[in-house]
Amino acid sequence: MTHCNSSNPSDKNTTAGIKQIAVLGMPNTGKSTFFNRFTGANASVGNWPGITVDLMMAKIKIDDQEVQVVDLPGIYDLRGFSEDEAVVRRFFEITPIHLVIIILNATQIDRQISLALQVKHLQLSAVLLLNMADEAPKFGVSIDHDKASEHLGMPVVPISAKYGQGYSQAYKTIQEELAKGNEPFSVGKVEDNFAPEQQIALEMETLLQNAVHTSTEVKKNLTSRLDKILLHPVLGLPIFFGAMYLIFQFIYMLGTPLQDYLGNALTWFKDNALEPVLAGFSYQGVWGKFFHDFLINGIYEGIGTVATFLPMIFLFFICMAILEDSGYLSRSAYLMDALMERLGLDGRSFVMSLMGFGCNVPAIMGLRVMRSPALRLLSMLVIPFSLCSARLNVFIFMTTAIFTPQQATKVLFSLYIFSFTAAILTAILFQNKYPNQEPFLLELPPYRFPTFKHMIMRAWREVMHFMVWSRRFIIFGVVVIWFCNNFPTNVLPASPQTISGMIGQFTQPILQPLGINPQLAVALIFGFVAKEIVLGGLAVIYSTQNDAGLAKAISQQIDWVQAYSFMLFTLLYVPCISTITVIKTESKSAKFAWITVVWSVGLAWITSFIFYQSARALGF
Template structure:
């Protein structure tokens, strides 16, 4: 039998990977599956889950990475997702992953899962870090208490993973039918009984010092979590990150752009040159393929090195443990705005892509907190907008000015989020307390950073290519129809659109060509640059010079400010509608972002002109 949603045969062996947040669960999942993961829809579960097919022994095995949870009795949406999955999907084996240095707080989850009577293996991750905190663990005694195999591992460096794979294979080799849990609440022992079992297990198998000794984490936290210096250090680190991306990414982007131009001149134009001899329609298709498809998509593709660098930096910030510290630093301030530290973390995650950041809000129990966070996150400077800004700053600003301009847009994204939260916190109240884990500092391995960056770049290419191709084709047609007028002139569809919307965009300094790209950018910001390349019928290098001849830095900054604040993309709007379960709320978020973008750009542009710039 086959699940129609996933296309996966139900007889395929299924492993569920489960654990608390920040235990290295996803790191082990990536190591086990080789990061060959896809997103699938699962019976009884309302959200998509990460899954991958691997061969363990002789068996084809489906590995499912479930959301991190604290308690099977918890009330967050992630905990409900896990409960629904366990109750509705047959499972051959559960892999529980816990943090070795925090067993006194995490072993209760393993005891709860034991009550479900599912085949299980417990992996004690970060086993190399536990001794640094003075934690001593006898994993064989833990195995006796739980009645399941227990293996200490370090998923980050691979220590103990070979033994873990062998034991997982041995457990799967046992001829047991896949099972699903009936009523989880009925299976779980009372909380006082779980607490009693946990006390006995910890006393017998785990030694935790009454006071943790000084280590690198505690010494760094004295500085990085300082009540006065903490936030300036954080924003300084973010500035250095953007400076690094700009300094290293711009030459890489230019080199890739030059390579694409070289390929067009050496291979593509000679290959398609024969079309020019076929008359009007031959020239039409020649221009469409080169000036439309190739130039548009190529301009966007040239920024792949920038995206790759961006996600390397984000992997360091996130996997090092500094991201959760930023939530701690910002929590008190965010609370005054009706948000909490998690909202700030999700906003930072939105710098990669707004869509998964909004989906990550499911961990919040409070509907008001989720809704307010959904209004805030779309102002995060996502990687698609970052491409536009790096291009514009390179074309219109001096080399020393460009990183500062880019960082100012980063800061303005926070200002827009703060203003939004302050204005609407009364409409979306929340009193949900923040529970936050501060993992020890650790630097991600080179392999982890490369895999994370490649996965995000692949997601960018797969997710955006349909929008980019649709956008650049649509803009090219608007730019070249009707055919009896000069391309991109006032008589074409794009010229008409630009002139029609001129009363709206002229007061903020945005010319008709930029206007057309912005309108199509509503679909996806990746289209903006590709659209401009099509409108100006030039490559990425020539595009910068063409735009610099038409507009000054005030118009460029107004354009970037509008791009920063108005609707991220249709995908974000769709996710907001799905997560809020309200089309009215999704439309409100669109109207607010567009209105704020226009007002902010108007104030900047007109103010700059009044000051004589």
């Protein structure tokens, strides 16, 4: 153990007077839930000196003392070989720590207590929080926290991070540990502080014998009863895909009227507030009318069209929060692991693909938990085919505009099936180039229903992330498309003589065989920057006055075959610039990033071509 000194590379993050707390735990133990409750809304992602990945951190005040709290990656073992385990070791080696908060699952204490014992031998000041303590009795687990504390040499507090039970005591214990005024320590070379494995095993056995009682006559609980059905080798997957189909039905049933209300509200605001304020520009000559059209039909209509679909996204993420926090998402990884293994992937790749339904960027960054570089690369090729929320906007609009409500649900579900099919095909073709030998380990948490507050907050954060992340792209896209649509000024807007018209006509030899007309082609081209631009761009290109007008204009110009071909191409073609940038950063290879671009564009063109030409040949 080495005392911190001014030469430590992380000193710029440990300025005088600021204490450091590290939050450590295994995956799926509620570590992030505790971190969010402990730090409130102050958390942000940032770079840590000497660490190769960004970490979640927040500054809070405890007893008028400023404290920096760092949420470390979830790990199973400090001795492990994954990148996350290396990051945690590196953090302890370079960072002076005042306190480590260890989060473990009380229902699985027999498999998790070894991590606390490893921290004990690092001689760091620590507090152990046994999360899900309210569920332990249901699994026949009884823990003597005083005896456990005596064995570990650190305070042990039972909590429920989800419901807040025991949180006050945990906070008070953390206060008391910080108030002791212990000097911060970094551990030097972590490996030098490892106790022999036999010693850890002996200490763990002694602790479990003296402080933990596990009943051998546990009644079948809800988790075991549900798993018999939901993890059934034959029925499991059909149940999963059936559940996803019902989710889409729910989103359409409740989201469509909410979308209409929001669209009507935006139209009312434009007619009764925006138009009267900007009406004066219409009488200021050509440039006045030009500016009026730019603000109304360019900026407002482009952004407003995207905004009307926020209720759909909100409902989608509420459903995803239920799947994830209930424990069913982990089980979907278990169900899919056998298939994924044949494709050179594993269940985690499937879970990350599901996370990509929100945004491909964090899903790709989440691949850091995989030890195998080949597995990470193959997963990076697969994840961009996940139907992200930006694409979801486009598909919900197109299906609503072209199809009946009963057809729309089936069409959207078919696009999700296509996304899985594209991912499977990609894995089959590339698995020999990126072979994986890493074993798959997965803890299945007990079933639990997420709190109403957590579901709403999760959905709200995702919607705000979508708006904050995408607004710059949407504004950029609709402005550029509007200018392309209205220049030169001496021709009709959106005519073949405008810049957008010329761009659209230029693409026709490539896209016309797919049934994609010049207007749709322009939206696709700018969609390379960000898929959020596609829908706003269409609103600008068709110069509509409201969302209903855009839907009517498109439905009059294209049929369902063209619409579906367009959606297929949008689903599969090149990911947005942000995704490509993250792929390049995470893979550390510009060549690999180009492979993802070329493959996705090629697959999109071939798939749309086969569908469109086949449909036309069959007389549709």
